[in-house]
Amino acid sequence: MLSTNWKAMSWAPIPKSQREWRVLPNLQDYGRCRNEFSWEAARRTLEGLPGGGLNIAHEAVDRHAAGARREHLALRFISKRGEIRDFTYAQLSAETNRFANVLRRLGIGKGERVFVLAGRIPELYVTAIGTLKNTSVFCPLFSAFGPEPIRQRMSIGDGRVLVTTASLYKRKVAELRSALPGLRHVLLIGTPEEIDKLPGTLDFNQLMASADDRFVILPTDPQDLALLHFTSGTTGTPKGAMHVHEAVVAHHMTGYYALDFHPGDIFWCTADPGWVTGTSYGIIAPLTHGITSLVDEADFDAERWYSLLQNQAVTVWYTAPTAVRMMMRVGTDVIRNYDLQRLRFIASVGEPLNPEAVVWGQKAFGLPIHDNWWQTETGGIMIANYLSMEIRPGSMGRPLPGIEAAIVQHRPDKTVEVVSAPDVQGELALRPGWPSMFRGYLNEEQRYRKCFNGGWYLTGDLATRDSDGYFWFVGRADDVIKSSGHLIGPFEVESALLEHRAVSEAGVIGKPDPVAGEVVKAFVSLKSGYSPSDELRLDLLGFARKRLGAVVAPKEIDFVSSVPKTRSGKIMRRLLKARELGLPEGDLSTLESDTEAK
Numbered sequence: 001m002l003s004t005n006w007k008a009m010s011w012a013p014i015p016k017s018q019r020e021w022r023v024l025p026n027l028q029d030y031g032r033c034r035n036e037f038s039w040e041a042a043r044r045t046l047e048g049l050p051g052g053g054l055n056i057a058h059e060a061v062d063r064h065a066a067g068a069r070r071e072h073l074a075l076r077f078i079s080k081r082g083e084i085r086d087f088t089y090a091q092l093s094a095e096t097n098r099f100a101n102v103l104r105r106l107g108i109g110k111g112e113r114v115f116v117l118a119g120r121i122p123e124l125y126v127t128a129i130g131t132l133k134n135t136s137v138f139c140p141l142f143s144a145f146g147p148e149p150i151r152q153r154m155s156i157g158d159g160r161v162l163v164t165t166a167s168l169y170k171r172k173v174a175e176l177r178s179a180l181p182g183l184r185h186v187l188l189i190g191t192p193e194e195i196d197k198l199p200g201t202l203d204f205n206q207l208m209a210s211a212d213d214r215f216v217i218l219p220t221d222p223q224d225l226a227l228l229h230f231t232s233g234t235t236g237t238p239k240g241a242m243h244v245h246e247a248v249v250a251h252h253m254t255g256y257y258a259l260d261f262h263p264g265d266i267f268w269c270t271a272d273p274g275w276v277t278g279t280s281y282g283i284i285a286p287l288t289h290g291i292t293s294l295v296d297e298a299d300f301d302a303e304r305w306y307s308l309l310q311n312q313a314v315t316v317w318y319t320a321p322t323a324v325r326m327m328m329r330v331g332t333d334v335i336r337n338y339d340l341q342r343l344r345f346i347a348s349v350g351e352p353l354n355p356e357a358v359v360w361g362q363k364a365f366g367l368p369i370h371d372n373w374w375q376t377e378t379g380g381i382m383i384a385n386y387l388s389m390e391i392r393p394g395s396m397g398r399p400l401p402g403i404e405a406a407i408v409q410h411r412p413d414k415t416v417e418v419v420s421a422p423d424v425q426g427e428l429a430l431r432p433g434w435p436s437m438f439r440g441y442l443n444e445e446q447r448y449r450k451c452f453n454g455g456w457y458l459t460g461d462l463a464t465r466d467s468d469g470y471f472w473f474v475g476r477a478d479d480v481i482k483s484s485g486h487l488i489g490p491f492e493v494e495s496a497l498l499e500h501r502a503v504s505e506a507g508v509i510g511k512p513d514p515v516a517g518e519v520v521k522a523f524v525s526l527k528s529g530y531s532p533s534d535e536l537r538l539d540l541l542g543f544a545r546k547r548l549g550a551v552v553a554p555k556e557i558d559f560v561s562s563v564p565k566t567r568s569g570k571i572m573r574r575l576l577k578a579r580e581l582g583l584p585e586g587d588l589s590t591l592e593s594d595t596e597a598k
């Protein structure tokens, strides 16, 4: 079977000696750290509730508000227009107490679901933490969802409360009310006049203003439900993954080792809380460390981002491959206009990070981009490139302390077998038992059970592991192309195409073929200054063939204005395939809108 051939390509490892440390990394000796690690000890780095138990909101906010970090800046919000709103830990504690009291007054209790449909505004964050204090379950919805995805998720999640803005409510939710009989209260953010005109709703600000800012977090068992997160819908209908309060142990630990949080850090996670990254790392993990998090309400804009990094003195930055690719498109010249000296660590998640992007980071920022891997189901980072370790561009890195990862293959008798030899392709599997492991897919017991076999959690991703324990992403099991007896991961083909000067984005699928089973077909969008032509197509085919060899290189290339992606920026290969084959397009609730019409 074919394995990834990154190592045969021209991407030299970035040794640790070439990388500058401004602080001593939290993880210095990988082997030792893994050996000495235990989840019990990790749990002891947190405080726990005064009467026993464990609650995310206490670890993230209240224990700092009661201690030395009381006046430290917890969250800094930057609105689309550039206005700043700051919350210290003490203020965040008081505001979230108010929201917990609001819920209590409304009669919302333990385990009941509180949904939020809003952009990255302070009320979203206050609602999230206040909900956890009340031991209700926080469920974020991405603000760009249309009415149907909202209805679908709120019915699956049996939402009792919805917090949203008056304008989103008018445009998207009002029409759904009769379809959501379980929804008891809708709290709107807006002016009293706006809200007055919307029957069956309550005024968020008014309720908050009259609520007490003292609240004692309710008794919380570490196994109590805390978060409901829907997956990105890249491979099919989104699943509602359930997480418990104990997950905070993993949020905290992975923030420490994989994102290298230090007390003076100013952290910026660019993900929206509508996706799991925006909650686990956009809200919880940095707060548990008592550091400052930046939240930008606006969407990607290279110049805005660089000026934020500069003006807010960001030290640790967590972003995604699509954003990196967009920055690459803009080029490195513009970065020279900014002073980004404070930035010391960059990480990326959500999709494979093409090796070219890792190296581009080094050129653009003087810092490589550290890829890490995890899923909605895992609740936190599982495999990462660390500050103190050699980076092998194209690799996701090595498992976190406390995480056992393996490559497994499926036997004909439906059992799984761990592959011990290096560089062999198989499904990435994790040994269950870490605290942020999902506890089920809501209402989909069967789908949940299918994720486990032989004592392993099967991730649905294919990968290889090299002899030094670095994991290399091949593709999602559903996306892998079987051509003339070879298994081909679309990621390696896309990454090779991306190295061509004209290519901005690439999406690769397998197209049924009577002889080969499937042939590789690529959809390519071009950088500005290039336009589609037969000549360019031939050039690209030849270029890919030289890099990848005849078996792996695409046989067909189509030019497209953009590659369809989820709203969280993941390439939707299933949609490219459905369109190519004229099949039903399936669940499109998470499709990015600018690709919707194409």
Ligand code: ATP
Pocket (backbone or CB within 6 Å): 231, 232, 233, 234, 235, 236, 237, 238, 239, 275, 348, 349, 350, 351, 352, 353, 371, 372, 373, 374, 375, 376, 377, 396, 459, 460, 461, 473, 475, 476, 570
């Ligand atoms: P769905 O499960 O609904 O199809 P999804 O898998 O995209 O959607 P998420 O949980 O948001 O939903 O994404 C996790 C997946 O994203 C991983 O299983 C993997 O396929 C991909 N992924 C995340 N990080 C990386 C990475 N660093 N390298 C490669 N793939 C990654």
Ligand code: MG
Pocket (backbone or CB within 6 Å): 231, 235, 375, 460
């Ligand atoms: Mg998935």
